[in-house]
Amino acid sequence: MVQQERARLTREKILLGAADVIRRVGYAKASLGQISETSGVTRGALYFHFGSKLDIAAALVDEQHRITREASEMILATDASALELMMHLCLDLAQRLVADPIVRAGVRLTSDTSTFDSPIGDPFRDWIETFGALATRAQDNGETTATVPPDMAARFIIPAFTGVQLVSDTLTGREDLPGRVREMWEILVRALVAAENLATALQMLDDVFTAPGSDEEAMR
Amino acid sequence: MVQQERARLTREKILLGAADVIRRVGYAKASLGQISETSGVTRGALYFHFGSKLDIAAALVDEQHRITREASEMILATDASALELMMHLCLDLAQRLVADPIVRAGVRLTSDTSTFDSPIGDPFRDWIETFGALATRAQDNGETTATVPPDMAARFIIPAFTGVQLVSDTLTGREDLPGRVREMWEILVRALVAAENLATALQMLDDVFTAPGSDEEAMR
Numbered sequence: 001m002v003q004q005e006r007a008r009l010t011r012e013k014i015l016l017g018a019a020d021v022i023r024r025v026g027y028a029k030a031s032l033g034q035i036s037e038t039s040g041v042t043r044g045a046l047y048f049h050f051g052s053k054l055d056i057a058a059a060l061v062d063e064q065h066r067i068t069r070e071a072s073e074m075i076l077a078t079d080a081s082a083l084e085l086m087m088h089l090c091l092d093l094a095q096r097l098v099a100d101p102i103v104r105a106g107v108r109l110t111s112d113t114s115t116f117d118s119p120i121g122d123p124f125r126d127w128i129e130t131f132g133a134l135a136t137r138a139q140d141n142g143e144t145t146a147t148v149p150p151d152m153a154a155r156f157i158i159p160a161f162t163g164v165q166l167v168s169d170t171l172t173g174r175e176d177l178p179g180r181v182r183e184m185w186e187i188l189v190r191a192l193v194a195a196e197n198l199a200t201a202l203q204m205l206d207d208v209f210t211a212p213g214s215d216e217e218a219m220r
Numbered sequence: 221m222v223q224q225e226r227a228r229l230t231r232e233k234i235l236l237g238a239a240d241v242i243r244r245v246g247y248a249k250a251s252l253g254q255i256s257e258t259s260g261v262t263r264g265a266l267y268f269h270f271g272s273k274l275d276i277a278a279a280l281v282d283e284q285h286r287i288t289r290e291a292s293e294m295i296l297a298t299d300a301s302a303l304e305l306m307m308h309l310c311l312d313l314a315q316r317l318v319a320d321p322i323v324r325a326g327v328r329l330t331s332d333t334s335t336f337d338s339p340i341g342d343p344f345r346d347w348i349e350t351f352g353a354l355a356t357r358a359q360d361n362g363e364t365t366a367t368v369p370p371d372m373a374a375r376f377i378i379p380a381f382t383g384v385q386l387v388s389d390t391l392t393g394r395e396d397l398p399g400r401v402r403e404m405w406e407i408l409v410r411a412l413v414a415a416e417n418l419a420t421a422l423q424m425l426d427d428v429f430t431a432p433g434s435d436e437e438a439m440r
Contacts, residue, residue, distance in 0.1 A: 027248075028247075028248035111331070111386065112332055120390070121390045121391045124387050124390060124391060125391070147410065148406070148407055148410065152403050152406070152407070153407070155400065155403060156380075156384070156400075156403055156404055156407050158383075158387065159380070159383040159384040159386065159387035159388070159400070160376075160379070160380040160383050160384070160404075161383065162383035162386060162387055163378075163379040163380050163381065163382035163383020163384065163386065164376070164379040164380070164383065166331065166379070166382060166383065166386070167344050167378065167379035167382055168379070170340070170341050170344060171341045171344060171345070180375065180376075180379070183372050183375060183376055184376055184380075186368070186372070187368055187372070187373070187376050187408075187411045187412075188407075188411070190367065190368065190410070190411035190412075191407045191408070191410035191411035192407075192410075195415070
């Protein structure tokens with residue numbers, strides 16, 4: 001058991017070291033030597049866990065999915081309304097993209113066309129499906145109008161979020177990401193919510209993005 | 221003069237060959253040998269024009285900027301309204317991202333974090349500035365409401381478009397991109413346009429994205 005725990009810790013050290021090297025020099029230029037050095041793990045131990053750089057990249061993407069999936073399951077289990085859940089999910093992922101090196105590396109590896117031979121579409125499909133279900137619930141419970149079909153809303157919100165985090169990364173290293181995601185939702189609620197419910201939706205947005213005990217607080 | 225023209229053609233062949241190689245294997249794995257072979261240009265001629273792979277990447281990005289800047293200047297010189305211009309600019313870029321190999325390669329190189337040592341933010345800043353000016357005009361001429369500040373709209377529209385093209389590329393190789401950009405605008409007009417002007421804006425959207433003589437026709 002102690003040995004198993006030690007192996008798990010070594011694997012984690014390698015992934016964190018790899019995330020750091022990839023952040024600094026990019027995946028293409030990252031070498032196993034640098035990853036071994038940065039993570040403080042011998043080459044032998046590194047090869048015991050991973051056969052190649054591509055294996056490490058795949059493990060980072062898997063680990064990022066595990067982290068974000070667990071986080072979103074916790075959010076989805078709360079009793080927040082469907083519209084509120086969509087805001088929470090976006091804010092939570094934005095905050096992880098700022099603060100969690102594994103999530104940063106996983107997302108970067110996924111969007112970099114040079115990492116894998118074929119682009120990874122599954123996370124986008126999963127998120128679009130989750131948001132499609134939430135947008136349907138939001139429409140059914142009267143939070144949003146029927147004007148924009150739920151699947152169309154989901155097909156836009158996920159790519160829009162993807163672009164917002166990418167441009168924020170390019171322009172400010174994601175420093176302004178939570179603020180940009182808030183602006184995204186200020187625009188989205190105006191498209192999705194009926195005039196008579198807009199004040200409620202904007203108050204909800206304010207609560208999600210600034211209230212104490214919000215995701216922002218929980219991450220500190 | 222003949223020699224100058226020949227040199228220009230050779231340079232163009234190299235860039236098209238490089239765009240093709242980068243599309244197939246990605247920038248990191250592209251070699252000068254492959255680029256020379258694919259473009260049908262000798263290694264000697266290739267080295268006469270470009271000192272390194274990075275030089276070719278920089279030239280592709282420059283050429284993509286020239287093409288899209290010229291296209292957007294032509295669109296901006298028409299007498300379309302500010303809101304219509306924003307739709308036209310998005311559709312035109314979407315169509316070039318489907319059909320023009322140089323534009324595809326340039327955009328891919330810019331968003332790939334592995335290409336250049338520091339991310340290229342200037343194109344995003346330029347587009348956000350252009351759209352900020354157009355969104356201000358749209359508000360001044362009453363096409364859009366004052367609810368969403370023009371700079372906030374621009375700060376969202378450009379990242380949103382960036383993500384829409386990226387996700388469309390990942391999921392369908394950009395086959396559905398013009399349709400997705402249309403959906404993006406169907407949602408945006410509902411956020412930006414007053415209820416009493418919505419029918420006009422949706423008719424405009426329909427004209428831009430489907431009418432004969434639109435950008436879509438002009439590209440064929």
